[in-house]
Amino acid sequence: MSNVLRVKLPLMIISIILVVIFTEYFLILPSSISNFVSELQQWIVILAAFAIVLGAFNLVKIHLPKISKSKEISDKFLNAWLIAIMTITIVIGLIYGTTSSQYTFIFTNLLSPVSTAVWSIMAFYFCGAVLRTFRARNLESTVLIISTFLVASGNAPAITAFIPWYENLKTWIMNVPNVSAMRGMIIATGIGVLFTGVKMLLQVERRSTVGAGE
């Protein structure tokens, strides 16, 4: 019985929903069925709304005990800070609404600067990663280094001012080998996505749905 509930039923539901969605996409059907499919696609929003409560509980469950358990004072403070900020944001959102000036204040004065800081850190990580990676170990990495050098220096006005054709070389690298490689990847990815759908429809894809313990 548990195998039916845990394995067969979820796979069956996925297959039925996929058949309904595929059919609605390809065939001309009565508007009632099309409306049902649109409704079905909206369900993800409802599921996500329920799940956010679950996510918040998970954060509290993990970080609240850490306030007392942590040995270092900085850890205690950071866990308490997370819980406090989360509670304040939820309370303000519930009382004043998410478009209120109080809620917007938290967003623009707390979240945005921190997010910008994360993005700015990326530049330093990128330099470190490039220094570590860009070694001419084989033909591929040598081509990568040469093309990176050409494109990066092609963006420098000082070089293109003295060598005008250099910018055309950079544009050629970006528009011809780069775009053709990207398009090849897009086509292969598209086929991969199609086959993921087909695998789920035919119940071949099971790990992500019912886990490893089948």
Add this chain to the structure above:
Amino acid sequence: MIQSGKIVQTMFLLTTIATYYYLSWLNKEKGFVPKIRKIAALDAMEEAVGRAAEMGRPVHVSPGTPGAAESIEAQTIAGLAVTSHVSRLCARNGVPVIATASRPELLPVLQEIVKEAYKAEGVGEAYNDENVRFLSDNSNAYAGGVQGIVEREECAANIIVGKLYGTANVLFGRATVAGKTIQIGGTAYYLVVPHLVVTCDYVLMGEEVFVAEAYLNQDPKQLITVFAQDIFKIISLGLLIIGLLTYSMGSNLVIDFLNT
């Protein structure tokens, strides 16, 4: 009645299903099992978990950072399969696995997948619910959270396969600079692949992400879908070349055919 402009698409879908059934028949009747070339990033997962076992450190794993409208999409599904595999390897070797979710709706799926992996290895009691965590649905906050976990908990491996965006650099960046963690990344999003190439030790790029489950399980049913995928890739390439030639000669034959 098929919608106008979708006849070829419908035929394409039906042909993929027919090809799968034909190859399954070949497998059953003649024992046909396709082989997959070596994929270093997938082979390295076992090595990464083995190293974590030797060092007595945990492994961080995640199915990527999908956006709100795509929380359970093809790449995330592939990422969940990788999460399941890594969790199973960790359970087998007694390595704690820390799985993080960037979308709240992914959390229960992730909890179930990790728990099932532990049960499958016969160590269900070793599963720790606190090691499956939701961090944030803000990609910057999530990236910061992952970076913190990898550094504070001294993870021996950081494995993230799924939909990734610009913050991929931050997800892997700190540990790349420190150089103490084996990092395996994978995405089919072509703009993020260069980020992974410079920050990760092993990379799954493009369609490799979608064949991960078949490669890791070596299940004939899954391997058949990979073979069918390759057949359709060759067909697409053929159409591309014919389209290029006919279009160069002033004909819209292939474009009109695909829009039928």
